[in-house]
Amino acid sequence: MTAADPVFRRLRLSGLAATVAVLAVACGTPTSAPPAGTATTATAEAERTSTTAPVDLQAMRVDEQTAVKAVDTFWRTHFAEEFGKEYQSPRVEGGYVGANGPQCGGEPSVPFNAFYCGPGDFLAWDEQLMEAGYSQIGDAWIYLIIAHEWGHAIQARLNRDQVSVQAELQADCLAGAALQGAANDGVIKIEPGDSEELAQTLAAVADDYPWTNESDHGNAQERTSAFSTGVQGGVSACA
Numbered sequence: 128m129t130a131a132d133p134v135f136r137r138l139r140l141s142g143l144a145a146t147v148a149v150l151a152v153a154c155g156t157p158t159s160a161p162p163a164g165t166a167t168t169a170t171a172e173a174e175r176t177s178t179t180a181p182v183d184l185q186a187m188r189v190d191e192q193t194a195v196k197a198v199d200t201f202w203r204t205h206f207a208e209e210f211g212k213e214y215q216s217p218r219v220e221g222g223y224v225g226a227n228g229p230q231c232g233g234e235p236s237v238p239f240n241a242f243y244c245g246p247g248d249f250l251a252w253d254e255q256l257m258e259a260g261y262s263q264i265g266d267a268w269i270y271l272i273i274a275h276e277w278g279h280a281i282q283a284r285l286n287r288d289q290v291s292v293q294a295e296l297q298a299d300c301l302a303g304a305a306l307q308g309a310a311n312d313g314v315i316k317i318e319p320g321d322s323e324e325l326a327q328t329l330a331a332v333a334d335d336y337p338w339t340n341e342s343d344h345g346n347a348q349e350r351t352s353a354f355s356t357g358v359q360g361g362v363s364a365c366a
């Protein structure tokens with residue numbers, strides 16, 4: 128993949144696929160996210176601390192900013208034509224560490240999480256979560272987490288009957304639509320053949336991450352399918 132703009136870094140969709148499975152632990156509203164200190168969080172922490180690869184934090188920050196710009200640009204360009212109303216960007220609170228993030232509805236931030244806060248209409252993420260995926264999988268991790276959480280912000284802008292009861296899978300679908308759409312618009316570029324890699328990589332990674340919460344987010348196959356639906360069918364396929 129090559130970037131259409133030198134500002135935009137290369138985005139590997141094969142890495143993106145791997146991210147889908149792991150994102151189950153990453154995403155959630157503050158009310159549905161696993162509380163700190165649970166076995167789930169402890170496992171994630173153990174995985175994180177076992178990482179030895181150094182993370183280029185400056186490069187990671189650039190990817191975060193690039194992902195925000197790419198996804199926001201996509202929705203700013205296409206939201207009105209898709210849904211017939213004006214688009215307003217959610218706020219991006221950006222990275223926090225542990226429980227020192229922005230509160231949502233009076234609830235403290237959850238360590239090792241990323242979330243969209245409806246009451247505050249903002250996105251936020253724990254930089255430790257970003258670092259873990261960035262070092263173990265790559266920059267696509269950043270893009271998918273941000274695109275997925277942005278999908279929840281989009282859901283908050285829709286009529287209730289446009290939001291799927293399977294909200295997490297719909298957010299995966301909207302993430303696929305936004306990232307593919309950004310590629311179609313020449314903002315980022317994705318190589319052909321990556322859809323097949325998506326399914327293969329996701330299946331392998333799902334086995335490697337036992338803390339994936341299938342009841343909340345769907346299993347690896349369901350999430351891959353939802354993401355691919357957005358990639359192939361665009362926003363309208365997700366609604």
Ligand SMILES: [Zn+2]
Pocket residue numbers: 154155275276279295298
């Ligand atoms: Zn989600």
